[in-house]
Amino acid sequence: MICCKECIDLLFDYFEGSLEQETKNSLEEHFQDCPPCIAFLNTYKSTTLLCRDTLNQIEIPDEVRLTLQNFLKEQKAQQEKK
Amino acid sequence: MSFTQQKEDKEREEALVRDLQAGNLEAYDQIAELYQKKIYALSFNLVRNQMDAQDVTQEVLLTLFRKINTFQGKSAFSSWVYRITLNASYMKLRNKKKEPNISIDELLPSFNGAGFQQEKIQDWSGSTESLLFTNETREVIKKAVDLLPEKEKVVFLLRDVEGLSTEKVSEILDLTVPAVKSRLHRGRLFLRKKLSGYFEEYSSPKGEI
Numbered sequence: 001m002i003c004c005k006e007c008i009d010l011l012f013d014y015f016e017g018s019l020e021q022e023t024k025n026s027l028e029e030h031f032q033d034c035p036p037c038i039a040f041l042n043t044y045k046s047t048t049l050l051c052r053d054t055l056n057q058i059e060i061p062d063e064v065r066l067t068l069q070n071f072l073k074e075q076k077a078q079q080e081k082k
Numbered sequence: 083m084s085f086t087q088q089k090e091d092k093e094r095e096e097a098l099v100r101d102l103q104a105g106n107l108e109a110y111d112q113i114a115e116l117y118q119k120k121i122y123a124l125s126f127n128l129v130r131n132q133m134d135a136q137d138v139t140q141e142v143l144l145t146l147f148r149k150i151n152t153f154q155g156k157s158a159f160s161s162w163v164y165r166i167t168l169n170a171s172y173m174k175l176r177n178k179k180k181e182p183n184i185s186i187d188e189l190l191p192s193f194n195g196a197g198f199q200q201e202k203i204q205d206w207s208g209s210t211e212s213l214l215f216t217n218e219t220r221e222v223i224k225k226a227v228d229l230l231p232e233k234e235k236v237v238f239l240l241r242d243v244e245g246l247s248t249e250k251v252s253e254i255l256d257l258t259v260p261a262v263k264s265r266l267h268r269g270r271l272f273l274r275k276k277l278s279g280y281f282e283e284y285s286s287p288k289g290e291i
Contacts, residue, residue, distance in 0.1 A: 003197025012267040039205035040191070046207035047274040048242055054223040055243045058123040064136045071140050072114055075147055076107045
């Protein structure tokens with residue numbers, strides 16, 4: 001029987017789906033008897049997804065895109081002069 | 083992305099790098115187009131302001147251009163681009179006043195002698211949807227990520243936010259795969275704890291607090 005500490009150490013691989021079947025079974029057995037660890041697992045997953053969805057939305061603002069375009073043009077023009 | 087697609091992308095990228103090394107300036111535009119969004123997004127998540135992220139992106143594009151002949155192809159070109167982006171972002175941050183680092187260990191879960199969790203764990207995972215797109219929630223999340231210690235933050239940004247594989251992150255940062263996993267896990271535990279304070283407050287049924 002695994003304890004909560006071991007359970008939390010295994011969460012990463014459990015979430016990745018990379019645990020061996022036997023370990024996965026013991027972990028799921030632990031979840032059945034331990035609502036706090038289920039809550040922990042759910043909030044661990046949610047944290048990962050929430051942070052990803054908040055931070056991966058970044059787009060280059062139009063004014064930055066324009067600055068970068070001009071910058072590239074200048075660089076190429078300098079290079080061509082050489 | 084399928085394996086064939088990945089292979090085609092890799093070949094296309096390698097061809098562009100060869101073209102640029104041979105002095106073909108068209109290739110520069112294409113490389114910039116392929117990478118500038120990734121460079122900007124990663125640097126923005128590290129430096130957290132538009133002007134600095136723009137500076138970093140320009141510096142990285144310039145470095146790619148000037149140093150292309152020093153790229154030897156020992157690792158993937160994209161890994162090289164990410165490393166240059168990280169270095170340029172850190173240089174930018176070095177000149178700024180840093181917030182004091184929080185010790186990550188204080189925020190990791192605690193257990194009693196029998197290995198049971200000591201604190202009360204509330205499951206707020208079902209109540210995040212209505213809060214997700216509010217500005218306040220986004221600010222709380224950004225602030226929590228900003229507070230992550232550097233080692234954990236970079237792994238978290240590359241792997242969870244950019245969506246790179248563990249192996250790729252280990253190549254970029256020159257770390258072993260277990261080290262990447264361990265840092266990412268610690269980072270997620272830190273963020274979970276930070277976000278719990280916020281979401282628990284909102285998910286408590288009225289009258290129970």
